[in-house]
Amino acid sequence: MQQQKKHLCDVLIIGSGAAGLSLALHLADNAKVIVLSKGPLREGSTLYAQGGIAAVFDENDSIASHVDDTLIAGAGLCEAAAVQFTAEHAKDAMEWLIAQGVPFDQYKDEDGVLKYHLTREGGHSHRRILHAADATGRAVQITLVEQVKGHPNIQLLENYNAIDLITSSKLGLAGQKCHGAYVWNRDEECVEVIGAKCVALATGGASKVYLYTSNPDVASGDGIAMAWRAGCSVANMEFNQFHPTSLYHPEAQNYLITEAMRGEGAYLKRPDGSRFMPDFDERAELAPRDIVARAIDYEMKKLGAHCVYLDISHKPKDFIIEHFPTIYAKCLSVGIDITKQPIPVVPAAHYTCGGVMTNLNGQTDIDNLYAVGEVAYTGLHGANRMASNSLLECIVFAQSAARHIKQQLESTRLVTELPCWDESRVTDSDEEVVITHNWHELRLFMWDYVGIVRTEKRLERALHRVELLQREIQDYYRNFRVSNNLLELRNLTMVAELIIRSAMQRKESRGLHYNLDYPEQLAKPTPTILTPVR
Incomplete structure (x- = not known):
């Protein structure tokens, strides 16, 4: 059997969008960082974000107003502390992006003073959206890519899928810690091992679980599924934002x-x-x-x-x-x-408002494992994300996670003896049609049964179908070598189950979750939290 390649670093960042690259740049002066990119480094949801990033730059606006607008859009389910934290740090985060070279649109006022052009979007009571024409995400992504490419402490691994996290339980060690990940080299079609003191998930959302989505192909819920399998709780997975206007x-x-x-x-x-x-x-x-x-x-x-x-x-x-x-x-x-x-x-389907539960430092339930950006549930979005708070969340929480990771690195041990990936009992598949069929079936019933409007009967049917699919896919996964499509399908069926079970728990209609059988709102709503059996 071919010798598996092993990598060692201080911090492994899985994902190369705004959250992952910002985190890498904040850490790289103090740590050796590996950034894992599922496709080309520029590809991902950040690249396609058009509108802009919300922050208070206008003297007629206020942080309190940004907070209030976000709470209203979140339909009573935002975590107030997370909203306040994000709004308070928004301007600093944008000034950091500006310092990196992001070319936000500017204009000269009546006195000839150069100012940033601010636009307004749904749910905002003021003009507070910084933007680069109508391609803000592209401007952010390209700028950050140029910055990380030149940094000596950042190693970029493109065309790699993360397969699973390596935790203490897999190593027979005490405690519940993350020590690295198994990854799939798509170019060489082999599994490699990465050991790290800390791991950060910045994999984006899971909108590819639906038949129609505005997201790129890479948005397959990988980080959420890996974190769940590793033992992390997830929250509010029933709140999937459907962008109203896709061409x-x-x-x-x-x-x-x-x-x-x-x-x-x-x-x-x-x-x-x-x-x-x-x-x-x-x-x-x-x-x-x-x-x-x-x-x-x-x-x-x-x-x-x-x-x-x-x-x-x-x-x-x-x-x-x-x-x-x-x-x-x-x-x-x-x-x-x-x-x-x-x-x-x-x-x-546009944005996953729920995700892996974290605190304001990006910490998950597992020591040394962080989640930043759309993959995470910080409490910012509640039952509905307000426009232009998503890229903001990526930058703000990349900064806070970086601060916490720096404090942990010196006292955290790097486990170098990690077991190789065992593929001694698997063979190459000659039935890729099984994956293709299951892929289409999953996305179709999620669209029909767990879409913009839901019912209890539709949800029950969806759960039954996803459980059947999971059994087929797990059998396939045990017997055949991994591939990109198989890894994504395995993760998407897991995320689909989490979405369905979360939707079944919410006996009301609120924000992005609308159930015809429960059209009213509860007086005291709470987040939907699912915790895996460890």
């Missing part, structure tokens, strides 16, 4: 139309050209995303329509092209001129 076109699937377009005055319309959001909420198009997504879902089902339309063509052409150049070019490439025509849109 509906066969040549441009998964393409997001930013929230900022509605912030700048775009209207949602039925196929006959009439507006419908004022019928659902006094804030109309600026209502929080869960309300807008349900309204669109309702109108599509009522009318039997394939989509609705987002129309900003009443604004001046120069204004549209200046504010939304990327969307303008993308839509034009498929024959839609947004300065003259409305954009066909549908909701799509």
Whole structure:
């Protein structure tokens, strides 16, 4: 059998988006860091984030207002301490990004003073969104990639899947600690071992569990599934945010139309050209995303329509092209001129509000294991994430996790004798069709049964199906060598079960979770917490 390659470091960061790369840069002057990237270093949800990042830069705005808006959007389930912590550290986090070179849009005021252009999005009572045109995530990702590439203490491993965490129980050691991970080298198709004093999960969310998603292919819930198998609790997995406006076109699937377009005055319309959001909420198009997504879902089902339309063509052409150049070019490439025509849109799975439970330092239930970004449940988002708080959470909690990790490194022992991955009893599979079939079945029933609107019967059916799939996949996993598709499917079925079980526990409708059998809200809601049997 081929000798397995082993790597040793101070900190292993699994994930290379805004959270992972920010954490690496904060740690690299004090530690040897390995960053694991599932695909090319730039690829991930950060790259596709359009709108911007929320922070108080306007003298007419306040941290208290940012906190209040977030609490309202979170529909009574935000952790107040996490919201306050995030809002208080938002400006510092943005100033750190600016120092790294992120080119947020600026303008000169009446006195000729250069200021950052702030836009407004759904749920925000003020203009507080820093942005780089309509491609903020791309600007952040490209900037951070350039910074980490030149750092001597950061080793970048691209095209690697994390398979599972290595914990004390797997090593026969006392305590509940994380000591590294088994990883899959996709280029060489072999398993490698990484030992680390601390491990940080920055793997993003799990929206790929749904048939229609705005997320890239890598968003398969890997970190959540690995943490659960290792013994971490998860919370609020029933709250999956469906972005209201994903482009509906066969040549441009998964393409997001930013929230900022509605912030700048775009209207949602039925196929006959009439507006419908004022019928659902006094804030109309600026209502929080869960309300807008349900309204669109309702109108599509009522009318039997394939989509609705987002129309900003009443604004001046120069204004549209200046504010939304990327969307303008993308839509034009498929024959839609947004300065003259409305954009066909549908909701799509977009953001996982729940995740691995952490404290304000990013610590999980397992010592030396951290989670940062969309993979984590910090309590910031509650039952619904407010627009442009997601990249903010990545940067703020990367900073706080880095501070805590630095304090731990000197007193933490690096376990160097880690067992190799055992594949002595497996063979190469000649039935990849099994994975393909199961993959499609999972995403289809999650969309139909655990989507924007749910019922108890749908959830029961989904749970039954996911348990059958898990048995098939586990049998497959035991007998055949791992592959990218197999690893992702294994993780997605685990995350699907967590979403379903969480949804079944919530006997009310709140935020992103809407159950026709329980349409009312409870007087005293609490987070849904699932804890694995250790």
